[in-house]
Each structure stands twice: as C-alpha cells, then as structure tokens.
Amino acid sequence: MNKKLLRSVREYKKQSILAPLLVILEVLMEVLIPLEMAKIIDIGIAQGNLSYIIQRGIILVVMAMLALFFGVQAGNMAAYAAAGYAKNLRHDIFYKVQDFSFKNIDHFSTSGLVTRMTTDITNVQQAYMMSIRLLARAPFMIILSWIMTLTISKPASILFLIAIPFLGGTLLFIAKAAHPHFIKVFDEYDVLNNSVQENVNASRVVKAFVREDYEIGKFHGISGYVYELFTKAEKIVAWNAPVMQFTMYTVVLILVAIGGRSIVGGTMEVGELTSVIVYALQIIGSLMMVTFVFVMIMIAEASTDRIVGVLNEVPEMQDQADAVKNVADGSIDFDHVDFSYGGEGGNLSLKDINLHIKSGQTVGIIGGTGSAKSTLVQMIPRLYDVTGGSVKVGGVDVREYNLEALRDQVSMVLQKNVLFSGSIYENIRWGDEHASDEEVQRVCRLAQADGFINEFPDGYNTMIVQGGNNVSGGQKQRLCIARALLKKPKILILDDSTSAVDTRTDALIRKAFREEIPDTTKLIIAQRVSSIEDADQIIVLDDGKIAGVGTSEELLKTNEIYREVYESQVKGGGEDE
Template structure:
C-alpha cells in the first residue's frame, strides 16, 4: 500500500493545500462549542442580548469559514484521488503492455482487467477518504480531548475508557474482515472470467443450447461473491451501532457526573454543554477513522494485487545495446530451436532448424497441435526459445529491440482481430501514415475491394468491436490488407486463408506472389492447395520436423505429408 501511495508525490502542492484547509476547518469546529458555552454562561445567565448577538454573529462567520474550507477540501481531495488513480491505471496498463504472452497466460485476461479497474477504484476511494478524513480525524480527536480536559480534567477520564474499548472493537473487526476482502477480489476475478467467456462465446452457447448451463455458472459465481460480500458487510455494519451505543452511554455518564459538579458549583452549564459537544466531536472523529478502517482491508487486498502486476519482471526484455542495424533484409534462420510452454509436460517444439530467404515462400503444414502457430509466434518473439536461437538477418532476435524486430514483420494471426472503428482506421493500424492510395492498393491485393465498395460508406464503414458485423472471410482479408500496407520484410500468414473460398484463395495467393517478390513469406496452412506451390514446405508432427522440401519431393519422401495430401486431394488431383 505504502509503495502505491508514493504515487501521490506529484500532487504534493494539492495535498499541502488540503492539509491547510483541513487544519482551518478543524480549528473552526473546535472553537464553536467554546463560543456556545460563552453564550450560555455569560449571555444567557447575565441576560446580555448584545453579547449573545455579537457572539452569535461571530459563530456564523466561523461556521461559514469552516463550510468553505470543507467544500474546498472535498473538491481538491476528489480531484487528487482521481488524478492519482488515472496515473496508476496508466502505470499498470503500460506494465501489462510490456508483458510477454507467458505473463498473460499466468495472470489471465479477466484478472488483469479487474486489477486495472476495480482494484484501482478501491485504492482511489481510500485515497479520497485519507485526504478528506485521515488528517482531520486525529486533529479533531486530539483537539477535542485538549478542549475537553480544559473544561474539566476529571470528567475527561471517561473519554480514555471509551477510546480503549473502541480500539479493541475496531481491531477485532479488521482482523476478521481483511481475509474476506482478499477473498472478494479473487471472486470478482472469477465472476469477470465467467462473464467474459459468456459474452464472447454467446454464439457457441446459443448454438449448443447451453444458455441455462451458463446461467448456472454465472449465478454460482455471483452468489459466491454476494455471500462473501454480505458476510463482510454484516461485520462492518456492526461498527456503527457499537459506536452509537458507546456515544449514547458516554453522553449519559457525562450528564450524570456533570450534574453533580454543576450542583456543587464546580462546573457551569455552558461548560457541560461544550464538554458534550467536544465528546461528540471526538466520537465523530473516531467514526471517521472507522470508515477509513472499513476501506483499508479491501484497499490493502487490492494494493497487493496491483503490486503483483507491477512487480512482475517480463521474461522478454530489450537488450541494453540492441543490434538494430543489419545489412541483410528478410533472412530467417532457426538453429536447433526447442520450446516448452510454462508448466507443460513436454516440449511444443523440438530441435527445429531451417532457413527462409527473400523471394521465397516457406509453408508450414501439419496436424492439429503439431506446433505450427507456436513456431511463427517465436519469430515475432511473443515467447523466447527454450534452447537454440532464431536469427533474422544473421542477428539473434534476442539481441534486437522488440520494436525493431516487429517493424520487420507483417503478421496475419490465426484469429483475425479487428478493432472498433472504420475500415481505414483498422488498416492504418499496420501503418499510421498510410495514404488512401496505399490502403486501396493493399485491399486490392487482399481481395477486399469488392466487398468494401459494396458497403454503404466504403472505406469509412464502421467495424464493430471484434468485427462482428462482417464475415470471417472478410475479417481475414482486412487483416491481410493491414499487414500488406506495412510493406514489411517478412510476411507471416498463420492459417490466414482458412475462411476464404478456393477461388478467392487462389486469386489472393496469385496477387501476393507479385507483391512479395523481394520479401520472405511464411505461410501456415491446413489446405494442401495453399502450400503445394511453395518453394519450401516444412512438415511438422508433434513439434518435430518430419519432412522438408517441395510438394513433389515430400510426396515421395514424407509419409506424414502424403497422408495429409491424400486426405484432401483425390487421385486425379494428385496426378
């Protein structure tokens, strides 16, 4: 928690101003009971109307000053808390952006979203409360005790007993509530995960009539969170009645003992009234502290989770002296590369070696789970190899900055990902300063021009989140156009033609061939017709290369490739 609160340093001036206004507000509130006491003991007892009017007007002026300080304190506290939360969200987001896919896999997307939103909101609420009340409450308590002792030292012993009892109660409640608050944040993660899966997979859920099943999953997660929230809120709800009970009993004792002192002439009525006011201020300050204690356990749990995100050292980092200048262009070499996913039983890739050069098309084919997508993910350094090395232009990619490495690559992922915005904005994601001619040319190569022109607003047509308002084939073609507009040295097509019909697939590959004459092209595909004309075909099986060569060479030398081909093509097509 303290580590996160260091982020308040840029707001030091605002905090100092808040402290000044808080101090002034506390002084005005502590001064008012004394003025009231003087009105009773001097003005009313002596029936001095002038004194009452004069002191009353002064009380109004003091109250107005206190009210102004209160308004300014609340405004500045809210503004500072919001700005602090904004900076913290930016810091967490930037940290997450630097994560490798390994860290994403470990933390989980749903948990990272919760930590960036809900957890930071908990910290923000605590900061606002701290600024508004944490300084004011001790000042009020200490000032109230001093003023109460000044009025009657003997009667003030009651306050000490009450504070001790209250401290014990708050300690017991906090010790019970902190584990519950930690549990709540974990359950919020689970609820977000279920909700996210349900919303993103709504088509599959409806197609398989699993709506009731998913409702039960959501209701179970929701009920679990609700039950924990009810338990902890019941616990916290006990504090307020306990405080009120203590305050009422304290008031009874003060009036009881104070009446004897007034009867004996040791105390005046006005002083007793002021004493009760100071006790109420002390109790109110303790209530404020209790409210903060209510927030601290949950905020502490949130702080731990946020620090877990910030303390992660990404597995993939840029070298201190990156080799970002190379003479060659588009050369790829795998040298005895092996890779194992975190906590996996076996290796996803084992002893992979091959070369790919500009002007060549290297195709990768294999059964499901053979490691095709894993292999191309290593080229972009989404993961680091476990053994061996990957060289681009004769430089190990671990010696390049990630930005420079990825500037050389145009990736079309296996799952076409589009963002909310226009078609033009989505394609410019590949190159921010791409002009209209470059965008149109990329779309022509990707065979996307026809369906774009048929849309009402053409290139300014809106794409919904995730591209749900266009077909899978259209999404793939826009993803391909996004990579083409970048004009990279290396193109990676990770099963990017699977949603295209054979006619569009053939036209696209023909257009790509002309566009990428001087570039290195790597194609991951399931269709034999997509890869059979490649300069080099790599056949993967269970993470190992079991064949490499041209289509004709592999038909005679690789049993695995021959099985794949025979499962897709007839004898006449093979001939």
C-alpha cells in the same frame, strides 16, 4: 499505502498535501465553535446581554463559514488528488502490460487484468481519498476535543481516556475480523468478470446451442458466492454502528450525571456541559471515521497486493542497451531450437528445429493439430523466447534486436483474427497510421478485400463493431491480411489466415503476393495443400519436430505424412471447388 503505488501520485502531491492541511484548519474551527456556544449560553443568555450574544454570534457564524470553506476545499483537493492518483495507476499498469511478453500475460488472466484496472484501482482511489482527509481529521479532532474538555472538566476528560481506547480497540477488532473475507472477494471478482467476458465473446455459440440457461446458472453460482463473501464481511462490519451508538449514549449519560452534579455544585455552567457533550460526540464520530477508513484501507490492501503484482512483474523480454535496430533482410534461421511454454524443464513443444529460409522465399508449413505450427512462427517476431538454441532474422539473433524494430519488419496475421472498433480505414491503418486512402485501398485489393468493402453502403468508412462481429470470418481474414501488408514488412506470416476463404480467393491472394511483394519472405501455415503447393519449400511438422522439408513434388516422394494429406484432399476431393 504501498510505497511503490505512492510513486504514482506524482504531479498530484501538492493537492495531497493541501487536503490534510485544510482539514486541520476545518477541525480547528469546529473545535472552537462549542466554546463560543458555551460563552453565548453562560454569559450572553444567562446575563441577558443581547449585544454580547450578537457579538459572539457573529464570531460563531464566521467560524462556521470558515469551517465550511476549509471543508469544501479539502474535499475538492482530496477528490482531485485521488482521481489523479487513480489515473496515473491505470496509466502505469496499462503501459506495464504493453511491455509484457505472451509468457508474462499468461501469468494474469484477461479478466484479472481488467479487474485490477477497474475495481482494484477504484478501491485504492477511495481509500487514498479517505486517508488524506479523514486520517488527518480524526486524530486532530480527538486530541483537540480532549484538550478542550480537559480545560472545562477533568472528570469528563478522564472518562474520554477510558472510552477512547475501549471503542478504538473494539472497532479495530471488528475491522480485522472482516478483512479476510474482503480479500477472498477480489479473487472471485476475477472469476466473475471472466465468466461475463467469455459469455459475451461466445454469445453466438451460446445461442446456437441454446445454452443461455446453463450460462445464467453458472453466472448465478459465481455471483452468489461473491454475495456470500460480501455478506459475511458486511455482517461483521455492521457491528460498528451499534457499538458506536451504545458507547456514545453511555458516555453522554455519564457526562450528564457528572455535569449535573457539577452544575448543582457550582463548578460547571450549563453551556460548558453542552460543550463537553459536543466534544464527546466529535471524539466518538472521529473514532468511527478512523474505523471506516481502516476498513476501506483493509479492502484496498487486497487490491494493492494485486496491483503491485502486475507492476512488479518483470517483462521477460527487454531490449539490450546496444540492441540492433535495423533488420537487414527477411532471411530466417532456426538453429537447434527447443521451446517449452513451461520454461526450463517443461514439456517441449518444439524439439531440435533446424531451418534455413532465404529472404523472399515462400514457405508453407503443414502438420496435424498440436504439431506446434503456430508455436514455430511465434519464435520469429519474438512473441516467446526459445528455451534452447537460437532464431536469427537477417543473420542476427532475434534476442539482440530492439523489439519494436524487429516486429515492425515482421507482419503476422494470427490464427485468431482481431479487428477493433472503428472504421475499416482505421483498422487497416493499424499497419501504418500515416498511410493514405490510396495505399489502404491498394493493400485491400491485394488481399481481395476491396470487392466486399465497396459493397457496403459506407465503403471504407463502414464501422466495424467490437470484435468485428458485423463481418464474416473470410472478410475478417482478408482485412487482417490487408492490415499486415500495409506495414511493408520483410517477413509476412499467415497463421492459417485464409482458412475461411474459398480456394479461388486464396489463389488470388497468393498470386498477388508473388507479383506485388516478391522480396518479402512469406510463411504460410495452412491445412489445405493447395494453399502451399506452389511454395518454394514446405515444412512438415509432427509433434514439434520437423518431419520433412522440400517442394511439394519432393515431399510426395519422400514424406508419408505430406503424401497422406495430399491424397486425402486432392484425390479424395477434400478441397473446396
């Protein structure tokens, strides 16, 4: 088991130590039981001594009860330790992911992280539970059973010395042969989970285009490949049982032959032969346990590597020891900013961006698809780090801020709006978990969401289903704007966040911004000119470069891109009435 992962055992170390200790006590009782059975047969029954049989029978029952008690307690401890270990692993991975930047998250697909948190951790949990129980049980059982056999019959003990390496080596070979197939399975699990997640999230599109059969076929293809990999692995592992049975029966037959001659020769009693056969079964059973655990560990090893990959991922953005925790104002400066999603040497999405935005200004951002509008604003709350140059908020480089302090003062309504399962109150309070009902209702009025919320039978207590699929696109946008406003930020960024509302509602939202939050810097990415026409300045982006900056009137005179967009929408009647 990986040392890094074992750190997650933490408060469950006690149970992890007690489990194998209790297993050893259980094994000790189980090994002594055949000796008592031999005495009952060879002395009590052979001599017809009823009192001796009762006496040894009581001892036998006590041993059996103790073995049962130790076994149950060991099982409880192992289950408790393994479940706690898995809980801590999930906790550690989830907390680690919270520190990831978007660039870190890009290294792992969503489905990949989900698989690690579920299937992979379950594999590790099962392997850990089996390890602390069976890996303690099997060696002690084999050693003690062999010692007991040695005290009864040296030829039988020599037979075990031959059978144990043969059987152990064969089963080890089987386990190693199956291992590569198990490794492949978990990579395909990511693909399978991604297919399911994508299908569920896009269910409306699938149904609208009547593509259910296509999606079913795609799922069957991936699922079938996982089936093939598992089948190949299980076919190899399936040799375990026949090899075990063949070895077991062969050993028993040889033992009967040896024991029969010894009994005839008077060097062994019937009860002793019975004990030796029981010890043989215990040894072979222990070897099978070792193999079973070994296969599980091999499966878990693939999962371990995937989990360690997440835990070893170094967060790209980390707070400095002397990180700034106070954002002075909402002023924003871009100083020769370059950015590439591929890092140094990659294709630049932003190229030599120079901007100065005063605190409290309303700034519009417009440009064609792929002009890097969203990329530009993601530099401000440091969702990504610049490749070159610097971005300053309140006169301080964003890399010098405490991340939480910076993002607390930058509210961002993303292009892809996300609502969570829960009531409207709970969703809005993501902006401020301590906000009163009155504060929530106030920001909803500013975002023009109050009207449709009150039309719901349960009003603000209306439950939002997963993904917000029970509200329209425009309603979702207004709820997300309200959530952002509740933070009372120094900078508010709307990334095409009013595209699904009509122009009248859009105008009312912008009017509320001017009157209610005049000191907040507002950046509005929009496709509609009317959404940014009255901004203090408008930034025109083209292919990651600034093609123009100015008011609407100035850009109409100096910027061809803005003029074309303006004329196509306003003069061409492209805007909603």
